[in-house]
Amino acid sequence: MKTPRGQEVEFWEPRKRENRSKPWELRWRVDDRVKSKSFKTKALAQNREKALHAAARDGEAFDPVTCEPVSWLRSAETFFAHAIAFTQARWVDSAPKTRSNRSEMLMRLILAHVDAKKVKKTPAPASDLAVRRAIVNYGLSFTVAENASGQRTAEPRKRPAEVARILAWVESVSRPVAELGDLDTVTDVVDATGAKLVGKGRCSPTTMRNRRKILRACLQHAVARGIIASNPLMGVRFQQTRKELAVNPHTTPDLEQVQRILGAVVASPVARDRRLVAFFGIAALTGMRPGELRALRADEVTWPQHMPKGSRPGWGRLTASSSRADIGELWTDDGGRVQARELKQRGEDEVRPIPLPPEGAALLRWHLDEFGAAPDGRLFSLEEGDDVHGDVYRRAWERARKTALTDDELTRGVGKRVYDLRHCHASTLINVGVPTTEIARRLGHSVEVLLTTYVHWFTHLEDEANALIDQVFADHGPITGHLLSPAPEPPETPSSEAQ
Structure with missing residues (x-):
């Protein structure tokens, strides 16, 4: 028979083959391919034949390899x-x-x-x-x-x-x-x-x-x-x-703790660690992600002297245009360890300008004088222009933490991850009262994400809110004080003896 889809389907009567565990064989053909399937009983073989007939009449497509309806294969797919x-x-x-x-x-x-x-x-x-x-x-x-x-x-x-x-x-x-x-x-x-x-x-x-x-x-x-x-x-x-979703303020380092850790990086006995001083420092001073720092190029730095007129003296700007994910050869397009991508949650050609404080500009000048840029212009690299891999900077960071932090700070997990430098930067901006929209813009995410992630840091608004509420209560007058004055003494009842 020819199905409504134009496939030729032919069936043969089930036949019995002796001395087999499944003696009843059903054979059918789809176009030029013949398929067979064995069953324990004749009834089972006939039931399968009826189901195949029904699928052919209903116009279902038959798979050219298994010769069974495609819908059957999908329902059985693991x-x-x-x-x-x-x-x-x-x-x-x-x-x-x-x-x-x-x-x-x-x-x-x-x-x-x-x-x-x-x-x-x-x-x-x-x-x-x-x-x-x-x-x-x-x-x-x-x-x-x-x-x-x-x-x-x-x-x-x-x-x-x-x-x-x-x-x-x-x-x-x-x-x-x-x-x-x-x-x-x-x-x-x-x-x-x-x-x-x-x-x-x-x-x-x-x-x-x-x-x-x-x-x-x-x-x-x-x-x-x-x-x-x-x-x-x-x-x-x-x-x-x-x-x-919120970041724990007890594990996020403050500026003084970051200062101690960076000092330990500078004094590290491992010579390679000095190449990471600016990497860590810029993360704390700008809140950039490690992948963004890994991709940052020297030509994406606007030095203070090149800023537009009226800019804050000493401040420069970084322009983040991409990110380099250090994820491993199994997950990249070319089988390499690092893959360049657009900025997180942004289009391929979108960039994010990030203010660079005077200390950051001085730190980058020192870094370039000391180590130079990679052959492709990247600011941060290891020897011979290799990427700053995560395992390298994590080991350097952990060495510095163990040297710089107290036992109590280590036990609490202060600055356990390099990413905590971004949290340090965000919490600093929040605590000094920088508007939330400006903080979100610098960090490269929405105000909603900012408020959710750093919800514990918005305590600097508490005193201002309390002052406003104080004024409301003062204008209105007490709402409970007049209700809580001492209750009048009940009149004395003559005792039975007095009577």
Whole structure:
């Protein structure tokens, strides 16, 4: 018979073959390809034949390889296979850090949606760590290639034999993605990912929120592919945990603590650390992100003497135009460790001007006199123009912290991350009363993000608010004082004896 889609489909009567565990064979043809499938009973073979007939009459497309309706294949597709398709579809347009985070979160979701009976019957061929690494580094990681028309595409990485064996096992125990069309099943999967990989306890609310966000997008892709009818997570609101987004003021260094740490960097016995003094200093003086500092070029510095007339004396300007993400060769387009990107949450050609205080200008002059710029003009680099990799500056920072901070400050985690220099800068501007819009502009994010992230620092407005409220109460008069005057004494009641 010819289907409404123009495919030729032909069926043969089920036939019995002796001495087989599944003796009944159904054979059918789609165009020039013949396919067969065996069953234990004749009734099962006939049922499959009827289903194939119905699909052909309804005009469904048949897959040229499996010779089964495409819709059948989609309904049986595993969550692992769909996660690969979802990741591949978004790979080219994603930033390296986004690629890494997405793959890590999907790995946890994949392992939470496996068939426990199959896992028990066929245990993993490698350790848990090896399975996780195989999924993230090969199953959910791609290389970027360019086809003949100039279009960039994501291509699977070449898998070593051992990795291929592990991923084949993951595919064999992964449950169908179609099962995630039910909200209760989705909730169970998300809850199952709550345990920490290392140590005891549950993941933070922020981590769980991000996993739900990734799963919601992944299931929406399943809807687009026709695997599930609707996304059960669309429209479902989960409780947001604001405090998880806020920066802890007890761990953010103040200017005096930063001064001590930078002094320890200057005096470090490791000669390379001196190349990082200006890197750390500019981060504290301008609030720039490490990736932005890594990409900053000498020609993006406007020195104080070149500023427009009327500018604040001694102040210059930095123009951030890009960021260099140090994420690793698995997540970059060209397989290198660092990839240049546009500024965070900005278009490809957008820039962000950042005021440079006089101390910052002097620090950059010293840095250029001492070390010069990299061959491509970048201000901060290691020997021979290498990028300032994260592991290098983190080790230098930690050495300086242990030298400069007290035991109590170390125990509290003061300045534990280099990124805390950005928080130090933001908190300084807030505490001296710089308008929130100007702080947000300098840091390169919205006022809403500023208020949420640095909510604990806006205490400098408290006294001003109290003064305004004092005036309101003074003008109105007390609202409770007249109600709280001593109550009149009750009249004495003659005692029975007096009577």
